[in-house]
Amino acid sequence: MWTESLPFAKRFAHMTKQDKLSNSFRNQPDDRGHFGQFGGRYVAETLMPLILDLEKHYRAAQADPAFAEEFDDLLEHYVGRPSPLYYAERLTDHVRKDAPAGKGAQIWFKRDELNHTGAHKINNCIGQILLAKRMGKTRIIAETGAGQHGVATATVCARFGLPCVVYMGATDVVRQKPNLFRMKLLGAEVISVESGSGTLKDAMNDAMRDWVANVDDTFYIIGTAAGPHPYPELVRDFQSVIGREAREQMLERTGRLPDMLVAAIGGGSNAIGLFHPFLDDPEVEMLGIEAAGHGLDKEHAASLAGGKPGILHGNKTYLLQDEDGQIDEAHSISAGLDYPGIGPEHSWLKESGRVRYDSVTDTEALEAFQLLCSTEGIIPALEPSHAIAAVAREAVKMDKDQIILANLCGRGDKDIFTVAEALGTEI
């Protein structure tokens, strides 16, 4: 069956036992929310009691079978999980045409773009709104880049009847108009953020400013596995349904684990959700793909490749920044990857060597976008198009009997205007 019919508590008990092993990669973060030197709780004092309270309530939720039951039920009947695991036969054949003899791994996709609202973001939003409800919060805020997290947040707010305010950078408001309208249809108030570069990081700044001024009634649904502890941990846990399902489905379908996992990374929530359940399977290689934008020597959004450790938005992690610690503007054609930081667990996984990280440019992602459209009849979002480009690159180097599995974390409906513009087409 799709879900380990275990409640959260049992999943965690299982995980805890396994994680006592000193060589486990699944035992992060520590009690202070640190993933090695990364993560932590770098917030203003006003917010500190709130995140301690959130952690307390999250621990209680983890131990409560009713919480897991409600989460699982909503994922199944509202989100539409499990998402399928799909063997992309035509894409595999296409890649094999250019591969040396005997090369060209089987390409599989975890179809999280088929979720309600069109991306993996909803998994996390369901979990966090259930937490908000438990905590008695009556107002929800969120930040959004591409708008997928904003739409998912607005969706769960409508579903649970809570008012919703979404902060969205002014630049993103322009390039993601369909999602802007979706959020409004769902009853959310969308605030266009003019400060800074008007993208995801600025939206996050303003969401935190809202939170600090509305501490009594407001729950902040952070959209990626970043921010102050316990957010990176709880977002990962909610998104880990992706990897748990994929692991089970792959075993059921092929009798073995994949040889390589690939996922795109902005903040890194879809990637950590896929990777985490496999971290202690040494035979499974993992590859995280950052957005190289115009190229790593130009404007890009690849924090691990082009940044260094620093402190922003409540956590210590790799950041694009200058020598004084001023944060650089990120660039990617994909609004969802356009962020100068990355979730702290990825910084730790990079330094520990467990996960390999690479990058894909705007141009390569656009090519992969079109390739998937024409070979598989699937219009992917620009975010997973980065992963697909890397999949094609890696598959030709792997043996034919090997399996490469990528997370197709979002569908591309929202991106058709951006893609049309990049291809010089009027629609």
Next chain:
Amino acid sequence: MNGDRFLNRLSNAFPTDRAALVTFVTGGDPSAADTGAILDALVEGGADIIELGMPFTDPMADGPAIQAANIRSLKAGTKTADLLNIATAFRQRHPTVPLVLMGYANPMTIRGAEWFADACVQAGVDGVICVDIPVEEDDSLGDSLRAKDVAVIRLATPTTDAARLPNILKNASGFLYYVSVAGITGLQQAAQASIQEAVTRLKAGTDLPVAVGFGVRTPEQADDIARVADGVVVGSAIVEIIAKHGADAPPHVKAYVKSLSDAIRSAR
């Protein structure tokens, strides 16, 4: 380090017969070259302690006025080296006036906490307020500062509960900064009664002076706070004068600060 053993300019900054006036400006706004004269105007207007803001691209705890000041400063090309030069030159001109650097964790720690502590000592900086390093992450900066006798000035807020307060007070030095509203800088002021209650609660737990800030704009407000606290912090209102007058701000800043200082001096 224990608060009462801490000896630097901050120890003598709080007069016994009146509240101290603590003033904030963002360094490098409108340019690094203009900041020295603005700091002098603060002192001439009667400020007892100077908070020099280190500009940051992402000032998450600040309201529109100080956000804009950060952007003006960075657009003018202000670097960390300029900030330290401003501090060093201030120290030469004003050997006895306490100077505190205020800002965010990343610019302070990017070259390492040791580096920053050394830079503070060399520039004659007496204390540091880091907005986004709570006591839980103190080891990422506080230890290095205390080792060099640079005061680690802690923030307490309306959300700081009785359980957390002892941890905040432990290892605090210089003074305690009470952020009187849950919110960002410069927007609204808390009710006098809640400020008085909070100061009483804080002073029960520490011998450090308690300065109150966030949303203080008028001499009347400063006067009210001066009656119940050891210090009054004013920032956004001064930053707005600088936004309006740019390089010509010093006489306007001085006149405004004097109006606050006069009010505080007559408060008790």
